[in-house]
Amino acid sequence: MNLDQRIGAFVELGNWLREKVVVWEQSNDDSDDEFSHNMRLAGVQNPWFDRKSLSTCFKAWSESLNKDSLNKWLEPYQETIKNRKKAVSVGIVAAGNIPLVCFHDFLSILLSGNSCRIKMAKSDEVLLPYITKQLIAIEPAFKDLIVFAEYQLQGFDAVIATGSNNSARYFDLYFGKYPNVIRKNRNSIAVIDGSETSEEYAALGQDIFQYFGLGCRNVSKLLVPENYILDRFYEGIYAFADIVNHNKYGNNYDYNRTIYLMSVVDFLDNGFLLLKEDEAISSPIAVLYYERYKDEKHLQEILARHGDDVQCIVSKQEQGSQSVRLGDAQNPKLNDYADGVNTLDFLCNL
Numbered sequence: 001m002n003l004d005q006r007i008g009a010f011v012e013l014g015n016w017l018r019e020k021v022v023v024w025e026q027s028n029d030d031s032d033d034e035f036s037h038n039m040r041l042a043g044v045q046n047p048w049f050d051r052k053s054l055s056t057c058f059k060a061w062s063e064s065l066n067k068d069s070l071n072k073w074l075e076p077y078q079e080t081i082k083n084r085k086k087a088v089s090v091g092i093v094a095a096g097n098i099p100l101v102c103f104h105d106f107l108s109i110l111l112s113g114n115s116c117r118i119k120m121a122k123s124d125e126v127l128l129p130y131i132t133k134q135l136i137a138i139e140p141a142f143k144d145l146i147v148f149a150e151y152q153l154q155g156f157d158a159v160i161a162t163g164s165n166n167s168a169r170y171f172d173l174y175f176g177k178y179p180n181v182i183r184k185n186r187n188s189i190a191v192i193d194g195s196e197t198s199e200e201y202a203a204l205g206q207d208i209f210q211y212f213g214l215g216c217r218n219v220s221k222l223l224v225p226e227n228y229i230l231d232r233f234y235e236g237i238y239a240f241a242d243i244v245n246h247n248k249y250g251n252n253y254d255y256n257r258t259i260y261l262m263s264v265v266d267f268l269d270n271g272f273l274l275l276k277e278d279e280a281i282s283s284p285i286a287v288l289y290y291e292r293y294k295d296e297k298h299l300q301e302i303l304a305r306h307g308d309d310v311q312c313i314v315s316k317q318e319q320g321s322q323s324v325r326l327g328d329a330q331n332p333k334l335n336d337y338a339d340g341v342n343t344l345d346f347l348c349n350l
Contacts, residue, residue, distance in 0.1 A: 003113070098211040322340075
């Protein structure tokens, strides 16, 4: 199976996803087709995976899996991939915070001419195996290149592992002797200057609430000018008020609000999102930390302080290599690599 065949198979997979999502969105929860069944199963296993989150995820990947995008992404590595003598077995230790969170690693490994062994998170054991079944139906040669580990991950030559800061310490111990990419906790910051329009605030709401704020690219902290009136931010994101009706999100909102009240902590509350002034970057679910900056110099000092803890910086103004536009935090391009580590470069140099 050559590179063009592998690309073609993923393009067909993208088309399949697109068609399935269109039909699924028009169906009800009682539909008994295989796609609907697996979506329900994924939601039972992980209640954060609601219809909207799953639909958003699949639409994004169906758009990315097109021939032009894949070829452009792979262009600098095509000769290396085509001249590869032997596939390397690469292990994936997947997180389970948002749907198909390890799909980019899966895609990168297979398109770089390697094989993969995958240990899925307990909270996300349905989606990728189901989609892999369809990929193999499209291109049977993938069957021998993909293994899902039921228990311990074994038989790999290199590894990509994603988890918390705590689990990363264990990953270092267990996988340190292998070529590896080990990812830790990261969060994203939004910088606003007070000139944002209602449309831009709505876009920022997407960056905060998409996938319920569980992704590393979700905004967990807001940086605002010293004299900024936070009511303007609350007014701008009010369209997302219904999120509190989601059972798990609502429980987190109630829990954190109660903790702050009992601890006599100062916070702001609009009924679905708590704002707490804090220098930290990683906020609990249903909470957004904020910090005020005096001027541009002070702003850059705050951003520098967070350093490697930042996945991306959302702003209408350019904020360096990690900068993304308002509303685009959860819409990464194929070459927007997690933690700033070029996965494809790593894989092509094994």
